Amino acid sequence: MPLQNMRGALRLLLIIFVFVAGVWVQASGTIEELLFYLPDVKYLVGQHLWLTVMSGGLAILVAIPLGIVLSRPSMAHLAESVMQVLNVGTTIPTLAVLALSMSFLGIGTLPAVFGLFVATLLPITRNTYAGLKGVSPALREAASGIGMAPLQRLFKVELPNALYVIFAGIRTALTINVGTVPLAFLIGAGGLGELIFTGIDLYDPLMMLAGAIPTALLAISVDALIATTAFAVVPRGVNPSRA
């Protein structure tokens, strides 16, 4: 009982706090000032999402087949070296990757998409590879032993059983991607970074918040979207969240 009372009290305190904060924000005119940026935010969210979809989509299209190829027994001798190269790609700060790709590809959307693509590639490849390698040898032997051809085995047994791990990789990669896109503003690709960095430069915290809050909301929504997709797509028998 004491615990429940404690919780109830905390909840009440929280509600009071939020209410007071809301009143204060309203009274100080902050909300109106933030709403002033709404048209900008709408436009920039579109640009932001487009960068994410392009770079993330490309990364998925490349990373999953790459992970599959690397997980084949015939590639075993190459797999770890390739993984190391990708690892290096991730170790370099994204800002540096963007700067590098700018010096090759110039200013604008193209270098930004490329830089984000490189940063997103590894988690997906790593998880696809690990997920497929993690499929139990007994399952693979059973699949071969009852007469599945290698591709049938891949699509009917290995991929479905690795899907949950692959989705975890996509989820991590895309969430980080959304949070990284603001940096793309620095090489002229737009996105919500425009409000954030301009706000910082102008000592205008409200402008910065007008960029930062939607970025955070976008990241959370993308995460939730992929989690929902995984819940629906991964077969029930291998889906821990549906067990």
Add this chain to the structure above:
Amino acid sequence: MIRLDNLTKVFDTPKGAVTAADQITMEVPAGEICILLGPSGCGKTTSLKMINRIIRPTSGKVFINGEDTTGLNTQELRRNIGYVIQQIGLFPNMTIEENISVVPKLLGWDKTRYKERARELMRMIALEPDAFLKRYPSELSGGQQQRIGVARALAADPPVMLMDEPFGAIDPINRAVIQDEFLKMQQDLKKTIMFVSHDIDEAIKMGDHIAIFRAGRLEQYSRPDELLANPKDEFVESFLGEDRALKRLNLVKVRDLASENVATVLPEEDLQTALNRMDDHGYPGSIMMVNDRHQPVGVVQRPVAQTTKGYCRDHFETVPTMARLDDDLRKVASLMFAHDMTWLPCVDDNGRLCGQITQRAITHHLGSRYRVQQAETIAEV
């Protein structure tokens, strides 16, 4: 029928070539179970897996139903061989129904046919189709999963099955149940089966033939009774264990040893008649008393018959225990020890007395092989 002809596998390892299977030649007749038995690393699993090419033979040939499989397409070959592995290997992403239907689907059966087949197989392995078909493997117990594993292997009705320690991961009680169920199914199905095991008791129970492997070589290939009676060398002998004569008890049924003529008395006969009959038949201790349907109801002891006058119905003792014709000798021996008896009456399915089995008959049967051998050895000398 499965025939292996000089099947050999040499593995190249960093330490040099290792011969895992050395010119294995053997034949399993159609409809029989052959157990490949031996310590780990003896080549039994390698030999099994060369049949469906999970392991590629270095040389030698495999014939199935007289046909050389060397030229066959690997997938085609495997789809016509049922395969059960120790780790069960049910696909966790598929329902039980999908798991069972995998091979029929690969073979291009139409939907109604493989769905009906799945239900049929579920009934065969005694799992309720409606309750289980839509579940996932993770929702089943180990024993149920391995039943499904067997059903999956049987789905396309292959003439030949390969089983790699199929019941090894199941607890002893469930294992015995599944073994019995499987043997019962096999009586109708008559599949030709190669079965790897490291458990000598399982081999004796399940096998029509037993092949003993050692260090890549086939040491002995015989019927279980022959194997236990006549181990070829010391290795086989030690592998079978020092109690191998006792293990033969599993293989012999009461039916084979029961003496058919057994004298009896009826309740209304007097004790003098009982005594005379014991003397006539040379029974040292007692005689069975049966009712009018020839069912045993009691035993009249010799001392009682000698010292008392009256009718059998007033002076008998109850029968402590009886053997049925289909019991194996192991059970009979156990009953004899438990009740301190040297003989047991045998009854048929209707409970009618149809013979007796004595400790002497059992030891005589187990010993006869050795006496023949000894006689031969002496004759040769």
